Amino acid sequence: MDKKWGVYFCTGCGIGDALDIDALAKVAKSEFKQQNCKNHPFLCSKEGIDTIKADIADGVNTLVIPACSSRAKYEEFRFGPGIIVERVNLREQAAWTHEVDDEDTQMLGEDLMRMAMTKVKLTELPEPWQVENLSKDVLVVGGGIAGMTAAMESAKAGYKVTIVEKGPALGGYVGKMYKVAPTKAPYDVLPDNPVPALTKALEDNPNVTVYTGATVESISGGPGTFDVKISGGADARAGAVILATGSVPFEAAKLGHLGYGKFPQVITQTDFEQLAIDGKLKNVERVGFIQCAGSRDSHFLSYCSAACCVESLKQARYLKEQNPAGQAYVFYKDLRAVGKYEYLYKQVQADGTVFIKGEVANIAGDGGKLTVEIDDAILGEKVAVQSLDYVVLANGMVPSTAFGTEPGQTEAEAEAATAKEKTEEDDIPKDVILKSDLLNLNYRQGPELPTLKYGFPDSHFVCFPYESRRTGIYAVGTVRNPMHVGAAIEDATGGAMKAIQCIEGCAAGKALHPRSGDESYPEFAMQRCTQCKRCTEECPFGAINEDEKGNPLPELTRCRRCGTCMGACPERIISFKNYSVGMIGNMAKAIEVPDEDEEKPRILIFACENDAIPALDMAGLGRLQYNAWVRVIPVRCLGSLNLVWIADAMSKGFDGVMLLGCKHGDDYQCHFMKGSELAEIRLSKVSETLDRLGLESERVRFKAINIMDYTLIPSILDDFAQKIDELGPNPMKGF
Amino acid sequence: MSADKEQATPRYAPDFHQEFRKIENGEYASQCMQCGLCAVTCPSREMMDYTPRAFFKLIHAGEKEKVMKANTPWLCTSCYLCTVRCPRGIPIVDVMHGLKHELAQKSSKDGVALLSKVFFKTFMKRGRLFELGFTNGFMMGLGPPKALKVTLKQQDCALDMVKHKRLPFFPPKKIKGAGQLKKIYNKAAALQKEAHKDGV
């Protein structure tokens, strides 16, 4: 595009008082040869905006707006497609946080201008990436309650769906239930099993194709173009995938200490459902339900299976229904009838069910009946509950993703791995991906979704529960997280929403969460690729496959546009139209670094645009004053940090470089999962180089901050500046 | 799994819990979730063998003997604070009352039950208490050997009361409209029964 520039300064909100705007305009005019510079005392006013709009009407298409943060006044400064807009944050980052009418503040303002002008100079308007033969169909893997719901809900919104179910019929675990736990007020009546009606509705729906007794043999491609091979020879193309393979009950055979396998009357929750279906509870007099059979037990499942308390309450009602004189006992640690299930709990108590809190000590035979011995926490003694016809183990759930072998871990391969010398890549913690034979993805990083603790392919995020590590593939129901039936239905409905959104996003050529709507995408200058495989290994989303020679084969609809590949690439061959190694490098180079004798050190900061940048904004809003030596460059994610930036900054004469990004480790906060972690690993590699150059490695530092650490910004920056001052000027300065 | 080899005591036989559910308001005892708010609330808790919460637990555990012998229901002063506060909405006072009623009916020889029964009978007759008649009635109910024992134990107290004219020999006058009182009582009893049928 032919850029026609306009630079629009706002002098309001104290900007004009703090900074010499004419001098800033001079930067644009003389250093960047852009003469169309205008000032306005209230740029976001209608009048101010109209000035800009008038220029746009005259053909201006590249706007530099030195005013406030881009997080403020976003509606006013939105000029539609085809226009490049760069907001220069003079207000929060200069005027409000530094001394008014001061030489250092002015230098900061001018550098902000240089960075922005350089950035815009190197920015191209992205054009959306459109895939060919995009499919808007949804593939649902797993035909249990979650999968069936996801399919039905997608179909109801007008999308075609394919369900692949391993078993001979739809229904899954819930399909084998007599009734289900209530999902609506008054929460104390057990509704009939919804599976038969749902099965019929799906079978009758012309938009739904059901494969039973079938598995997914392979999935290749990416969102919008998933090519699916289904066992039995069928093929399908799908736009998004919903993983709803559910969970399996924890293996009761391991619960020998609770009498399973020893006494035939010790049964599982599943067995009890069958007894209820068969109407066999009529003559059953006493039933004991043992909660947390396997769950909340560090020997078996450390987690709580979340559904079992409600399930046992439901089953206690079965007994009451089929034999009103029957007596149920629930042996529990904490009765977890959360939320509205309190009503069900009360109803079951009203039925006469007795609840005994404690640790079960033993199950004994009792002349054809059973005795449960329990350390009764309330009575404060060990008691024996006798003459039980059945003991039902609430045996919890294990996600279907938790089974399978690790890829590449045949014995020979494992040996080879230990023998291999430790390389740079070994520092990067490996994802856990088991060959669980559910999705069989043709992805370079492994065939299934990476899992978190206990084998659940859950999202790590509280606020974005559907965000899996594989774009366009959403886990729903008990495969994702232990949950009860009602939650699984909700979860599946939401999963269908995400699948549909993924499809529509791909169709529009836009990125999905968290950079939703971004039209830029990474481009690879393949002629310079050395097949080092860093990009294919480090992409947090498995977006890049490899050919036999090790060349990257990016699947762009899988890409989340974080730029981690760009940061990883030692040859710097990966770039976006509006974000590249060269662009950021040149922004840093555009900053004026004063000579040593001026005693004005310079610190370059690469800051995560989601957390660190808003924190800087809030520091500004609070008028917190901080060091004027710092120059901040926002990055999409610290994962996009390319080491050349640091090398260049040091040789340019910067006295220190700081990375401000998100916490990593077990409770990582990076919304691109691995970005800040990778940045710190990369940074550790720099130390050596710095030492070789005779530079102190303390000059380069990673600091984890979160968005609410804004009150700490001054001390973080000032402390670092002081450290740099102590180290003295960068000896490379002036070379 | 507990490692200790402590012998387990058989408890929680369902018969008594089921039996208890059949007495007036007894079914509410099943709804106790063992939070213990009643225990903290009760003004008589220090003197009770078991707090209401612990008492309900014993009912669940089928501890008939402990329940029947406990002073808990008898020390209930019907202040209703527990009932007002119970998070499960259990009409605790009514459960206690139902049990007292049951005990009074079933075991007229039981001291506290008998006392309560005679007290009520005497009271309803005039709308006032006639202490001497009440004492006599209680002694007769107990039967000679027990009555003698109690009389000996209580004689100092009785003599003191006589001295202070607190134990008149003649019955007091009936209150005005004693018949009405009875009607009120009957109506209240009926209402209560009705209300509990709805499970409030």
Next chain:
Amino acid sequence: MANKTILVVGGGISGLSAALEAAEAGREVVLVEKNPYLGGRVTQLHQYFPKLCPPNCGLEINFKRLRENSSIKVYTSAEVESITGEKGNFTVKVNLNPTFINANCTACGKCAEVCPVEIPNAFNYGLDKTKAAHLPHQFAFPLKFTIDTAACPGASCGKCVEACEYKAIDLGMQLETLSLNVGAVVWATGWNPYDASKIGYYGYGRNKNMITNVMLERMAVEAGPTGGKIVRPSDGKAPETIAFVQCAGSRDENHQPYCSQVCCMATLKQTTYIREQYPDAKIYIFYIDIRAMGKYEDFYVNVQKDENVVFIKGKVGEITEDASGTLELEVEDQYAGKIIKQKADLVVLATGMAPPTRDTGVPVGFEVTDQDGFVVSNAAEVGISGAGCAKKPSEVSGSVRDATAAALQAIQGTVGGGN
């Protein structure tokens, strides 16, 4: 032909999520929020469990999504007056409440500088003061000041009008009404903390060193009313003993019969705030059942490893405070089988969630709430999808899940193939 626009009522994490999910699938969305800012309850929290991360991090991503998406129209300081019509074709009246500040506001802060009126800071649950003209909080989105119209003396003062260089203040601003046509509604009005003063025997309001769990969140925030220090409100002293009272108003038929679902985890989370500041403080948690669902169990197990966190099974009865500000809690320790009196320097009531719809209902002309005031789960059938805590007590990820589901139901409601 069904109207394709979706109305989302409530701009907390649920409403915001529902609006974004629908808009990113290509729908037009109108988002109406009562407060002058988006983010709802979660923006008042210090950290989320179990990750102990700041809620504003995820909110910023959502705000970024919102800034990038021109399909969402946001109205803050606005409330829905009435909804008429039927699924596929609703007419909605929205009241735009006067804030005395118009769109010119640049958040420069001059109005607050000169404003002479101090009011309790509602964002901090009254733990400190703010001006009648104020920025609701530093992370406010949209970044805009507001004026407490009830506290503002109006034209007789007018200092802010003079101070504002941008003609952003209009003390004569009147309520405006807006009429919208939409195909489906997502009702996501969230929750209020249950009013602890209704639990008379705890003496909330009377006992100075008794706070609620939501107030503790504000105290823990570095930029909060106490500078991030958890202290006794009466004297600002560091508490040595802190007692958490679980189910304060929840699982209680005299208050709210249901379990509020988040309070157990909230308390466990808050023990980590205290531990970070006071390594030796003694913490007592009085509970009926500890409900740490699913993988949250790990968090519970970790807190249990802290020797100075004592779990006592028993619902707290009377709480009294002596002249020195020390509180005494009466509770039956059920494991020990006796009544104990526990002293504490600070008592935190784990109050639960009360849906505002209990009092207001949903102004739609037919009943869509249950006995507790929550939107019934099958209301989507009539075009009103409850989302998040408007539907049932839920933690954040559950609310987002539910809101995402509600977004789909709303889309279905606008394709005409809803049933």
